[in-house]
Amino acid sequence: MRVRPSGLVPKIGKIYVDPKSPAIECQVIDVSASGACLYVQGSAPIPKRFTFLHGSVRKSSRLVWEKGRKIGIQF
Structure with a gap:
């Protein structure tokens, strides 16, 4: 189940190639x-x-789908 970030969950992430x-x-x-x-x-x-950084958590990730600048990734 996916959840929209709220409260203390960071809404910004970073992709490191x-x-x-x-x-x-x-x-x-x-x-x-x-x-x-x-x-x-x-x-x-x-x-x-790539490596995805969300808050203080780094996850090895892969691109699953892409629609313009909106993407889906899997950890």
Whole structure:
């Protein structure tokens, strides 16, 4: 079950492709134990695999679907 972030859940996340590249900022639309729906800022391409930082939690993630700048990821 996905839930919309509320209360103390951060609404902003970051995508890290590799240590040499700048982080890609994103808005967390909803999140579950196994994945999330994000709105990605800017125009940088989204790789198939990356590290997602949400609050203080880092998760190895993969891109599942993409519709414009809105993406679905799986942890």
